[in-house]
Amino acid sequence: MRILVAEDEPVSRRLLESTLRRWEHNVEAVADGTKALEILAGVDPPKLAILDWMMPGLNGAEICRALRKTDRGRSLYLLLLSSKASKEDAIECLDAGADDFISKPFDPAELRARVSVGIRLVGLRMELEARMKELAERTAQLQQANERLTLWGKELEQRNSEINLLGEMGGLLQSCNTSAEAYAATQAFARRLFPEDPGALFVFGESRQTVEAVAVWGETPPEERVFALDDCWALRRGRVHGGADIEAGLRCRHVAAGHAAYVCVPMTAHGATLGLLHILLTASDSEQREARQSLGVRVGEHLGLALAKLKMQEALQHLSVRDPLTGLFNRRYMEESLERELRRAERLGKSLGILMLDIDHFKRFNDTLGHDAGDSLLRELGNLLPRQIRSSDIASRYGGEEFCIVLPEASAETTRQRAEEIREAANGMRVQHGQQVLDAVTLSLGVATFPQNGRTRDALMKSADLALYRAKSEGRNRVCVAESP
Amino acid sequence: MRLEGDRELLAELIGIFLDTAPDLLARVREACSREDAPGLERAAHALKGALSNFGATEAVAAAFAVEDSARQGNAAATRPDVEALEEHLARLTLELRAFHLDHQA
Numbered sequence: 001m002r003i004l005v006a007e008d009e010p011v012s013r014r015l016l017e018s019t020l021r022r023w024e025h026n027v028e029a030v031a032d033g034t035k036a037l038e039i040l041a042g043v044d045p046p047k048l049a050i051l052d053w054m055m056p057g058l059n060g061a062e063i064c065r066a067l068r069k070t071d072r073g074r075s076l077y078l079l080l081l082s083s084k085a086s087k088e089d090a091i092e093c094l095d096a097g098a099d100d101f102i103s104k105p106f107d108p109a110e111l112r113a114r115v116s117v118g119i120r121l122v123g124l125r126m127e128l129e130a131r132m133k134e135l136a137e138r139t140a141q142l143q144q145a146n147e148r149l150t151l152w153g154k155e156l157e158q159r160n161s162e163i164n165l166l167g168e169m170g171g172l173l174q175s176c177n178t179s180a181e182a183y184a185a186t187q188a189f190a191r192r193l194f195p196e197d198p199g200a201l202f203v204f205g206e207s208r209q210t211v212e213a214v215a216v217w218g219e220t221p222p223e224e225r226v227f228a229l230d231d232c233w234a235l236r237r238g239r240v241h242g243g244a245d246i247e248a249g250l251r252c253r254h255v256a257a258g259h260a261a262y263v264c265v266p267m268t269a270h271g272a273t274l275g276l277l278h279i280l281l282t283a284s285d286s287e288q289r290e291a292r293q294s295l296g297v298r299v300g301e302h303l304g305l306a307l308a309k310l311k312m313q314e315a316l317q318h319l320s321v322r323d324p325l326t327g328l329f330n331r332r333y334m335e336e337s338l339e340r341e342l343r344r345a346e347r348l349g350k351s352l353g354i355l356m357l358d359i360d361h362f363k364r365f366n367d368t369l370g371h372d373a374g375d376s377l378l379r380e381l382g383n384l385l386p387r388q389i390r391s392s393d394i395a396s397r398y399g400g401e402e403f404c405i406v407l408p409e410a411s412a413e414t415t416r417q418r419a420e421e422i423r424e425a426a427n428g429m430r431v432q433h434g435q436q437v438l439d440a441v442t443l444s445l446g447v448a449t450f451p452q453n454g455r456t457r458d459a460l461m462k463s464a465d466l467a468l469y470r471a472k473s474e475g476r477n478r479v480c481v482a483e484s485p
Numbered sequence: 486m487r488l489e490g491d492r493e494l495l496a497e498l499i500g501i502f503l504d505t506a507p508d509l510l511a512r513v514r515e516a517c518s519r520e521d522a523p524g525l526e527r528a529a530h531a532l533k534g535a536l537s538n539f540g541a542t543e544a545v546a547a548a549f550a551v552e553d554s555a556r557q558g559n560a561a562a563t564r565p566d567v568e569a570l571e572e573h574l575a576r577l578t579l580e581l582r583a584f585h586l587d588h589q590a
Contacts, residue, residue: 010501010504014497015538054527056527083533104534
């Protein structure tokens, strides 16, 4: 044990020093109080000190007081040595901060006992300090662990809310009937899923050479709204493009140079690419960017499947309402629409026109030139009719060479005029069939109007049919208007 | 003796005492003649401490008397005590010197 002895009187100092050395302590002896304080307040001091009460410089009590003001000094064991042996002196010693005191001339047995008490106490204090330090470290570790846990909790919460949103979006997409509805739903949910990251949903245009934005979100959404397939690595390679690819210098041409991080997720379903989900990643933290990117990939997967399903639905819908040869609506769709439009006209007090038309001598045409030529003629008329009417009018192939057009809100006169225009346009129609140009054809048309020629679908169609029959019998290539029923 | 029979250490301590005691006594005398009570108390205290190690009860008592009077602030009144201390010290010094010479021989 290292022990400091501070005693000005040389005989006593020497005696203390030799006595303690005999007990195999490592003794450092000084002759005045100032020096003693210097050592005890210095770096790595002896933990136990025997200080004389009366010394030049500082006395023992003053050293005690000075040391006890500091944290390090408080851990030292201070034993005061005094020739005054009264009770008051003892109290003064302890008041000054001494741990114990011993009277001079000392009894070696007493000194030994008091020193060993001191050594035990120093040992306990050091152990306590070590434990406190350990405790402080453990507390700090615990605090760190707690902070990490809180962070994980927050992340978990975030993931959870993302999963809920994804689920909600999936549900809404399921109930969309058209692509346009799905795009609107995507835009609404993307705002909530990526509140900080702007982006856009792109789908292929008619040509399949370009994609165009159908939904955009964020305060500063992507600038490029239409671009070629070649401008995007994700579309070219058919795989997610982001993170490391961009850091390696592979930037898509459709992304402005200012955006350091982004992700392009190609939307594929059943092997076909439908479009692209593009998100600009604005988070400064790379882990957050990665989290956003993987969320983007999941959203892309969802959207791909939903859009593929819608496309299929739309194709089926088209098949079920269209006549495959002419591309016009089929009879069933026309009848349903007429029923609906009649109720609407009734409700709003509006008129509604229908016209029935028939290609004159189509049978003869078919017999002489063949069914293929007949089909070409029907197809050409299918192209012509929609160009002669408004987009809200419904042109349909009623059967064979007979067509029916519903004109919501049209008066008798307007319907008749429209019929006249169609007749004239058909006269000017030249149909190319293989190498030859087919002979011009004429049309007969019958016009009927709600409410004067009938209030129900059947009545109205019967009136129009009668008018058409009259046009035929009056010599064809003409328009006849129904007489009141 | 408190030195557990260590004659060598005893000889060393006596040597130190013989070397330092005259100086301490000189400080006692000087403080006394200057009537410097605090100085006298400190010097007498130191001398008493040194003496106490040799079990020199009478000399210690004499030194304590000087210290005690000085503490009460009466340096002049201690002159007889100082003289008594000198006598005790002279006698002890002779004894210790004899022991010292004997031991060294």
